[in-house]
Amino acid sequence: MKYYLSSYKFGDKIEKIKNILPQGAKIGHINNARDWTTASPEIRDSHLKEEMEFIDNLDFISEHLDLKNYFGKENELRDKIASLDGIWVCGGNAFVLRQAMKLSGFDNIFKELQKRDDFFYGGYSAGVCILSDSLKYIQFVDNPNDFPYKNVTETVWEGLNLFSYGILPHYDSEHSESEEIEREVKRCINNKWLFKTLRDGEVIIIE
Template sequence: MYLSSYRLGDHVDRLFDLMRGKRRVGIIANALDFILDDARQRYEETIYSPLRELSDLGAEPEYLDLRRYFGNSTALEQTLREFDLVWVLGGNVFLLRRAMRQSGFDDLIARLLEEDSIVYGGFSAGAVVATKTLKGIDLMDDPNELAEGYEPSVLWEGLGLVEFSIVPHYRSDHSEAEMAERAATFFKQDALPFQVLRDGDAILVEHGVISLLSDPIKD
């Protein structure tokens, strides 16, 4: 797994190492489903396109919309097995978690990772959702953010792929940096295990070994 604070981060070579030369990438953008389609398209055309970024690096990306598989985890498993990496974008982690539950992605990704047949990667919400609990992240994301077709109940448990919480955008030049500071304070005060990530940082999980990929802070 490769869990980044912001976009691909500063250690994308380590992500591609996990793929062992393979190239097929499914981009999961369901954390952004609360944003209207035309606004998302304009953003991708004018500011940032994960498709273009990954393609420029030699990958073969395409979007994987979990909404297409709500209530049909069998079809989703067949689709997931066509990819070497799922790359999960940022946005609202609680909406993303709903999409993963309603499609059956949560159970499937745990099994596929156990088989070592896929790589999980993501940034911001895509990294946070991999943790054991989403409590405390409500200081950064609205748990009640919804979109059409989503169940309203809030899921507080994450995927449980790592045992500690993750706070992205910590002390970074990002609009959520102040909220990240509050989330980190929450975890400290409650003595809960967590890891902060500055933009550029990533957490690498390989063969059960967890590493923090972080460049030294420059004065």
């Protein structure tokens, strides 16, 4: 799998995406990190529309891939993702995103996708934090006890385990979470946890 991992939004290396994906590639936009219980539906939909239009303007074809539609339907989600060339996973609450991934079976599908060299994973903030081995690195940035989905009452701490360390976005940036990220950096240092910071605009590209 190929990765374009940004601290915030699409970052400063947008043209690189065009080198990773062919023109007309189909991208599923996963917006579930914005499903936290007090989120404004209007703001959530506005961000979704803005990001999908941005993807379309890069000469790709975007569509909303709502994991809620696949809760308990892992094979259906697998088939849907097989029809795409990649996914874009937005920021928000990483713990809520993790719940949606578990309920839909995305966890298992992600392991399969890692074996492909023709699939694209792009995202920012929560969509990047989720790739760590654990979400413990950001437990004071995002609320780990927000449960917007029915019958989910326990925090999922395990990440997707692409990285064996934490990714801390918005570091030293003009972002509302930068101060909390700074505290998380100190906590990682105190606990001797491995981590990598990303400033807004910075991007990790893996091909």
